[in-house]
Amino acid sequence: MSKYTSFPDPMEDPNPFQDPAVTQHSSNAGYATLDLYNPFDNNAAPPPPYEATSPSAPSVPAQTPPSSKTTTPTEPRNYGSYNSQTAVNATTAELLKKQEELEQKAKELERRERELESHALGAGASRQNNWPPLPSFCPVGPCFYQDISVDISQRFQRTVTIMYYFWMFSTCTLLFNLVSSLANFAVDVHGGIGLGLAILWALLFTPCSFVCWYRPVYKAFRTDSSFNFFAFFFVFFAQVAVDVIMTIGIPGWGFSGWIVSLATLKTSVPVGAIMMINAICFTAQTAMGVVMLKKVHSLYRQTDASFQKAQAEFATGVMSNQAVRQAAANAATGAFTAPR
Structure with missing residues (x-):
């Protein structure tokens, strides 16, 4: 092992040209070198071909499999149809939500x-009334x-809009009740009382329902008024109770409910069918009234309204009325100046 691990004497100066690889390469006569080839010699033969001392198999560069494809920076990459479609759908949904x-x-x-x-506009200015939308030539504005x-705040706009449409539906149902009562009077002369009451209910309930429960719920959500909330609950509960009576259809009460409709169906099928449609409308009105009563009550619980605030608002509203204050002042003056 000493001959493989021995080092030359540091004083020796080895000759690089005496390396066995160099001497073997130079001793090959068939190797073309610059010393053996003169390009300006016309009589000289062409240089001999190159012959490697130790021929080896040429290295073949690794070829890319035909299945793989090199993509350019500008070419979109395909990450799979399912995953890419899912990612696109998720991004689109997120963008739509943000929009x-x-x-x-x-x-x-x-x-x-x-x-x-x-x-x-100012403290003393008021907004111009716009409901009901009457034509300009009408003498009543x-x-x-x-x-x-x-x-209305955007949080409560949908609820108030539904209540407005519910009032319109109730009005249309009362008008249709008038038509069905008229049809019943055409086949039964004893239905005159029901026709008269149907006219009365249509003329009475249409404006009263708008003023007594729709306007309170509108003002309650507009100003967060506790008094208007309680006024709405009281009147609208009575409205739901009247809707139940309308749905039942007691004979002689002017409502084309189920009892009157089924009784008329035995006399006249067309008139009975019309009255049954009216009974279905009354049933839908009652169900929708119960749902909206619960909906408004749930929203009321989410606000700061309370019974104490309703009492305070009522007292403030009464005392801020000019007529009430004048009457109270007159009563106090009369009591003070009365003879004893």
């Missing part, structure tokens, strides 16, 4: 801007101002 949120914020900002513009998108 919807931005649209809601834009509507809210627009509503607040319009509200500020309306309040910028609108009685109320109503704009749900301006007055």
